[in-house]
Amino acid sequence: MSVPPAEVAEVHLLERPLAAATGTHYGLLVSGVIKVGSWTSLTGVKRLVAARREVTGLRIVLKSRVSVYDELILSVPDAEQLQRRLIAVTA
Numbered sequence: 001m002s003v004p005p006a007e008v009a010e011v012h013l014l015e016r017p018l019a020a021a022t023g024t025h026y027g028l029l030v031s032g033v034i035k036v037g038s039w040t041s042l043t044g045v046k047r048l049v050a051a052r053r054e055v056t057g058l059r060i061v062l063k064s065r066v067s068v069y070d071e072l073i074l075s076v077p078d079a080e081q082l083q084r085r086l087i088a089v090t091a
Contacts, residue, residue, distance in 0.1 A: 001048065003066050008090040010061040011083050017057030017075050021049040038069075047071045058083055 014020050018035055027037010027049070034052045041047070048069045051057055055075035062070055076082055 001067050001069075003060070003062065003072070005086075005089045007062050007064065007066050008060060008086060009063045010059075011086045011090075012059040012061070013079055013083050014057045014059055014073070017049075017051035017055070017059075017073050018053060020057075020059055020073050021047060021051055025049075039073075045070045047073050049073045051075045056080075058086075060086070 021039040023041040025039045039047045056079040057075040060072040
């Protein structure tokens with residue numbers, strides 16, 4: 001999946017990205033360890049998730065749906081640095 005920088009509305013640092021993926025899902029779920037797939041919240045927000053335990057992450061909120069998703073929740077080892085880079089590019 002590719003997201004143009006112009007489509008990024010917000011970027012939030014997540015200490016526990018696994019906890020941010022809630023609702024109904026389609027994909028891989030190993031409780032408390034890993035989540036990979038699509039999660040749809042009770043309010044209808046559709047998230048693409050690739051999160052694992054003990055790895056910080058980012059919630060990337062999109063301005064409009066990209067490839068049917070409203071948000072991305074991603075575990076990345078250098079989440080703070082990536083957050084700063086994304087904010088700089090999208091400002």
